[in-house]
Amino acid sequence: MKTVGWVLIAIGIIMIIVRGFSVPVKKNIVDAGPIQISKTENKWFGWPTYAGAIIAVIGVVLVVVDKKK
Numbered sequence: 001m002k003t004v005g006w007v008l009i010a011i012g013i014i015m016i017i018v019r020g021f022s023v024p025v026k027k028n029i030v031d032a033g034p035i036q037i038s039k040t041e042n043k044w045f046g047w048p049t050y051a052g053a054i055i056a057v058i059g060v061v062l063v064v065v066d067k068k069k
Contacts, residue, residue: 005062012056020046 022042030037 001062002066005059005066008059008062009056010059012052012054012059015047015052015055016049019049020044 022044024040025043026038026040028036028038
């Protein structure tokens with residue numbers, strides 16, 4: 001449990017610092033036989049800052065509970 005707690009703490013801190021990431025997505029606008037027009041857009045995948053804080057707190061709780069055993 002201690003290792004899982006440290007991993008959750010690290011993930012939580014990373015989620016607080018990095019609020020999300022973008023991924024390029026290719027969309028076809030026109031597909032008329034041999035003529036194809038496409039567009040690349042960035043799709044944003046984000047999460048709220050409090051989600052990282054909650055995960056980090058859960059990790060701290062797991063580390064503290066494991067030390068008491």
